[in-house]
Amino acid sequence: MGTNNPNDPSLKSWIESANQNDCHFPVQNLPYGVFSDKKNSSKRVGVAIGEKILDLSLIEKTHLLPVAEGTFNQPSVNAFMALGASVWKETRNAISSILVQENRTIHDHAVLLDQALVHLEDASMHLPIEISEYTDFYSSREHATNVGSMFRDPKNALMPNWLHIPVAYNGRASTVVVSKTDIHRPLGQIKLPDQDRPILGASKKLDMELEMGAIVGTSSKMGQPIHVEKANEMIFGYVILNDWSARDIQVWEYQPLGPFQAKAFATSISPWIVTRDALEPFRVQGPEQDPQPLPYLKQEGHYNYDLNLSVSLKPETANTRTIISKTNFKYMYWSSPQQLAHHAVCGCRMRCGDLLGSGTISGSNSDSYGSMLELTWNGKNPLTLDSGEKRIFIEDGDTLAMTGWCQGKNYRVGFGEVSGKIKPAIEHSFHRDDK
Numbered sequence: 433m434g435t436n437n438p439n440d441p442s443l444k445s446w447i448e449s450a451n452q453n454d455c456h457f458p459v460q461n462l463p464y465g466v467f468s469d470k471k472n473s474s475k476r477v478g479v480a481i482g483e484k485i486l487d488l489s490l491i492e493k494t495h496l497l498p499v500a501e502g503t504f505n506q507p508s509v510n511a512f513m514a515l516g517a518s519v520w521k522e523t524r525n526a527i528s529s530i531l532v533q534e535n536r537t538i539h540d541h542a543v544l545l546d547q548a549l550v551h552l553e554d555a556s557m558h559l560p561i562e563i564s565e566y567t568d569f570y571s572s573r574e575h576a577t578n579v580g581s582m583f584r585d586p587k588n589a590l591m592p593n594w595l596h597i598p599v600a601y602n603g604r605a606s607t608v609v610v611s612k613t614d615i616h617r618p619l620g621q622i623k624l625p626d627q628d629r630p631i632l633g634a635s636k637k638l639d640m641e642l643e644m645g646a647i648v649g650t651s652s653k654m655g656q657p658i659h660v661e662k663a664n665e666m667i668f669g670y671v672i673l674n675d676w677s678a679r680d681i682q683v684w685e686y687q688p689l690g691p692f693q694a695k696a697f698a699t700s701i702s703p704w705i706v707t708r709d710a711l712e713p714f715r716v717q718g719p720e721q722d723p724q725p726l727p728y729l730k731q732e733g734h735y736n737y738d739l740n741l742s743v744s745l746k747p748e749t750a751n752t753r754t755i756i757s758k759t760n761f762k763y764m765y766w767s768s769p770q771q772l773a774h775h776a777v778c779g780c781r782m783r784c785g786d787l788l789g790s791g792t793i794s795g796s797n798s799d800s801y802g803s804m805l806e807l808t809w810n811g812k813n814p815l816t817l818d819s820g821e822k823r824i825f826i827e828d829g830d831t832l833a834m835t836g837w838c839q840g841k842n843y844r845v846g847f848g849e850v851s852g853k854i855k856p857a858i859e860h861s862f863h864r865d866d867k
């Protein structure tokens with residue numbers, strides 16, 4: 433028993449659905465999530481394999497895993513993440529051993545086979561981590577250039593600091609939700625161009641932002657800077673992240689301290705954390721960084737990932753989704769380990785469960801932009817959906833879905849998807865000040 437390399441492309445699982453070429457969850461992936469089902473309503477940790485979930489809260493009782501009993505019988509992955517990178521690797525090796533074709537331990541164990549495998553369709557997915565804090569970066573050069581061109585000056589689209597600092601703001605962990613959670617259109621102050629004073633109203637420029645979220649697994653000490661390489665080892669894995677954004681609220685509030693209410697109402701993440709170990713074969717070099725970053729941000733290895741991403745939009749009444757963007761995570765100028773190293777350089781303590789949004793991921797073509805703001809160029813070029821409907825920004829009843837995968841030889845390491853449906857703004861009874 434035991435495989436030397438859980439990323440070996442030739443591995444197959446005894447769970448047949450995991451062996452399809454386009455399956456997001458082959459035996460080379462093994463992403464962690466938190467689920468419950470009708471038979472057992474308690475939240476617990478599992479890994480996705482094909483169309484199934486392997487319930488680790490049961491597997492850990494068999495002592496086939498190198499962790500103490502109870503590690504996975506938890507409503508989040510935090511207890512496991514806190515054990516550190518060498519335990520993550522050993523555990524992944526052990527789970528891989530259990531699930532590869534040659535191993536019949538569970539397959540031939542009728543009780544385990546019946547109880548420890550839950551069909552994905554029968555499970556409810558929950559937020560996989562207890563999120564300590566959430567920081568959102570702004571690390572796509574294409575995105576920052578597009579936004580700078582629209583709102584400032586096309587000739588000086590990037591701010592002078594942008595090529596030196598992975599720019600970010602501190603977001604809200606309290607409103608990070610798992611995929612399939614409905615989102616209410618936010619209220620906020622909106623200042624219309626032809627009005628002297630702002631009003632309180634529902635956003636009319638509701639947008640998405642296609643991002644990846646890096647999840648910090650191990651903590652650092654207050655006052656202690658981290659090297660990029662060490663920062664990489666602190667990252668447990670990645671999820672797809674939709675940083676919902678209200679552009680009309682944002683444009684009025686964002687100077688001088690950055691986005692606040694325009695982003696604080698909701699952030700959605702995909703339910704399965706794809707581990708850094710599973711992404712290892714898909715590491716690629718990022719874009720050349722010129723000027724050279726300061727030494728504390730210098731990276732020697734390859735810290736970007738060749739990860740295909742796409743976004744679809746489905747109006748409430750439409751039968752089909754329309755793909756509105758296709759891009760790739762590899763285009764990011766600043767890598768996630770660089771972001772983490774920058775975050776900690778002042779002495780900021782990073783904790784198990786911290787979530788780092790990559791920033792909107794835009795490619796160089798107009799169909800590879802990661803926000804409606806860019807795709808429609810702030811409303812100038814409406815999108816035509818397959819249903820014939822047009823969109824400038826997101827309307828009530830629309831469902832946005834984002835998916836991503838790394839393409840291996842005859843297999844994919846996928847993220848599943850993050851989706852969210854927009855509900856009308858919550859009724860409010862604040863009096864307008866002119867009444």
Ligand code: MN
Nearest residue numbers: 568641675792
């Ligand atoms: Mn963002």
